[in-house]
Amino acid sequence: MTTMTAAHLAAYNLTLDLPLFLQGERTATSWFSTLVGAAFDPPKREFRRVLDGITFRVEEGDRIGIVGRNGAGKSTLLRVLTGAYQPTQGWIEESGTKQALLNISLGFNGEATVRENIFLRGTAMGLRTAQLRDLMEPVMEFAELREKANHRLKTLSSGQRMRLGFSIATAIQHDIMVMDEWIGAGDAGFIKKARERMRSRVNGAKIVILASHNFGLMKDVCNKGLLLERGKVMHAGPILETLKVYEDLLKTTAASNVEDAEAGGG
Numbered sequence: 001m002t003t004m005t006a007a008h009l010a011a012y013n014l015t016l017d018l019p020l021f022l023q024g025e026r027t028a029t030s031w032f033s034t035l036v037g038a039a040f041d042p043p044k045r046e047f048r049r050v051l052d053g054i055t056f057r058v059e060e061g062d063r064i065g066i067v068g069r070n071g072a073g074k075s076t077l078l079r080v081l082t083g084a085y086q087p088t089q090g091w092i093e094e095s096g097t098k099q100a101l102l103n104i105s106l107g108f109n110g111e112a113t114v115r116e117n118i119f120l121r122g123t124a125m126g127l128r129t130a131q132l133r134d135l136m137e138p139v140m141e142f143a144e145l146r147e148k149a150n151h152r153l154k155t156l157s158s159g160q161r162m163r164l165g166f167s168i169a170t171a172i173q174h175d176i177m178v179m180d181e182w183i184g185a186g187d188a189g190f191i192k193k194a195r196e197r198m199r200s201r202v203n204g205a206k207i208v209i210l211a212s213h214n215f216g217l218m219k220d221v222c223n224k225g226l227l228l229e230r231g232k233v234m235h236a237g238p239i240l241e242t243l244k245v246y247e248d249l250l251k252t253t254a255a256s257n258v259e260d261a262e263a264g265g266g
């Protein structure tokens with residue numbers, strides 16, 4: 001009998017400070033002063049708290065939707081969860097294989113061929129050589145790039161690169177999926193195929209963590225929600241309840257913006 005550990009992910013007190021490079025106010029009056037200004041007025045470095053004491057736990061079966069206004073910290077939280085950023089404080093505990101679906105067309109080697117890039121990306125994803133050999137053809141097939149197998153990646157269009165990135169990232173089923181909006185990879189024909197694959201990967205995953213501004217998608221996919229505001233958890237709960245709190249937040253901030261404008265405009 002095999003014993004299997006249930007997939008889970010828990011974040012404790014995740015805090016991230018990022019350096020911010022602030023440039024002093026400059027008024028360029030000529031190209032000469034612009035050059036002198038750029039050379040003798042280097043930006044000042046300050047640290048900014050982008051995530052602040054984020055704690056939550058996701059159990060097997062959960063589909064958690066991360067919502068919040070622009071700049072609330074959603075993408076940064078996903079980057080910490082996928083290991084792209086090391087938190088300044090706090091830690092993550094998890095069990096299960098994890099795949100990120102963020103920036104899928106980044107990180108290719110332009111000088112290497114399509115085939116070589118599949119190999120490189122697959123290796124970085126932790127796939128074994130035998131597994132990669134089996135996946136090579138299906139990945140190129142799905143991306144519709146079979147005839148470009150030996151072309152250098154830099155000769156591909158941006159849509160073709162996106163298709164390749166999507167095809168590799170979704171080639172195998174993982175336990176935990178961390179992603180932002182559904183990816184609109186390529187032309188209409190490809191998008192339809194990509195949606196179907198995405199749906200099957202989401203259904204097959206044990207845990208999904210999705211950041212989006214799309215309420216319909218959130219209601220469709222998620223059972224739980226996490227509302228971020230200025231890098232902190234403002235609300236955590238069932239998805240419908242979280243979206244309601246978020247809607248109220250949007251209304252109050254819109255109302256206060258109107259009041260600010262009225263007060264300022266006279």
Ligand SMILES: Nc1ncnc2c1ncn2[C@@H]1O[C@H](COP(=O)(O)OP(=O)(O)OP(=O)(O)O)[C@@H](O)[C@H]1O
Nearest residue numbers: 018019020050068069070071072073074075076077
């Ligand atoms: N590399 C960085 N250096 C400094 N500050 C950053 C960096 N990346 C993001 N930030 C800041 O962190 C905050 C959160 O950004 P983030 O991209 O996580 O927001 P978001 O909730 O995903 O927003 P959106 O809905 O607009 O995508 C923002 O104020 C942003 O300016």
